[in-house]
Amino acid sequence: LRRYWLSSxxxxxxxxxxxxxxxxxxxxxxxxASTTIIILAGLLAVLGASDDALRLAQALPFVAEHSQxxxxxxxxxxxxxxxxxxxxxxxxxxxYNFSIVMFGAAPEPGSELSKDFIEASxxxxxxxxxxxxxxxxxxxxxxxxxxxxxxxxxxxxxxxxVVAVLYRREFQSRTLKAMRAAITSAK
Numbered sequence: 001l002r003r004y005w006l007s008s009x010x011x012x013x014x015x016x017x018x019x020x021x022x023x024x025x026x027x028x029x030x031x032x033a034s035t036t037i038i039i040l041a042g043l044l045a046v047l048g049a050s051d052d053a054l055r056l057a058q059a060l061p062f063v064a065e066h067s068q069x070x071x072x073x074x075x076x077x078x079x080x081x082x083x084x085x086x087x088x089x090x091x092x093x094x095x096y097n098f099s100i101v102m103f104g105a106a107p108e109p110g111s112e113l114s115k116d117f118i119e120a121s122x123x124x125x126x127x128x129x130x131x132x133x134x135x136x137x138x139x140x141x142x143x144x145x146x147x148x149x150x151x152x153x154x155x156x157x158x159x160x161x162v163v164a165v166l167y168r169r170e171f172q173s174r175t176l177k178a179m180r181a182a183i184t185s186a187k
Contacts, residue, residue, distance in 0.1 A: 001179060002125050004186045006118045010109050019103055026096035029132055032139075033089035040082050047075045057149060064151040074148055081145060085138035088131045095128035140166060 009018050046053045054071045057063050066074075102121050107113040144162045148155035170176070 001183060001186070003118060003122050004183075006121050007114075009103075010106060010111075010114050010118065012109070019100065022096055022100050022103060025128070025132075026093055026100070029089050029093040029096060029128075029135075032132075032135055033086055033093060036082050036086040036089060036135075040079060040086065043075060043079050043082065047072060047079070050075065062150060066149075071149075074145070078142060078145055081138050081142045085135045085142075088135035088138065092128050092131035092135065095124060095131060099124050099128060137166065 005018075009015075050068065050072050054066060054068060057071075058065065099121065102117075102124060106121075107117050111117075140162055141159070144155065144158035147158035
């Protein structure tokens with residue numbers, strides 16, 4: 001669909017809607033990157049006060065027993081997940097920035113450079129989308145990791161559930177079917 005977007009953009013000349021769409025993608029990545037920083041700060045605070053956090057967690061009736069080292073290991077794994085997410089989101093933002101520059105350098109409609117521009121821009125936007133999606137997947141798997149603090153079996157169950165949800169969304173969703181229909185109708 002991006003290829004069709006870029007092709008139609010070049011036939012009409014770049015307009016504000018095309019750049020606005022890119023800026024919206026960039027802002028979404030920026031939002032998640034800055035939110036990830038806040039989450040990391042919270043996790044580091046919990047790690048710094050792990051004695052108190054562990055006591056509080058173990059006072060809950062549904063939370064399994066944790067040793068201090070296993071508790072801190074779980075917090076560190078959560079930190080690693082969100083560090084990864086931050087780098088993916090911030091890289092997506094940079095790639096969307098590069099895409100905005102490419103849109104500004106787009107050839108005139110009907111130019112012999114149009115096909116190369118479409119392929120290069122589509123490749124860059126694909127990479128930006130992949131980076132953003134990996135960041136989102138990090139968030140999704142962090143939800144399963146939270147279950148690990150309650151019980152290891154719940155963690156395994158939630159991880160399987162997250163994989164099933166992601167599989168369904170990526171390969172079986174109505175959204176994907178609608179996008180495939182849009183591609184078919186654009187041909």
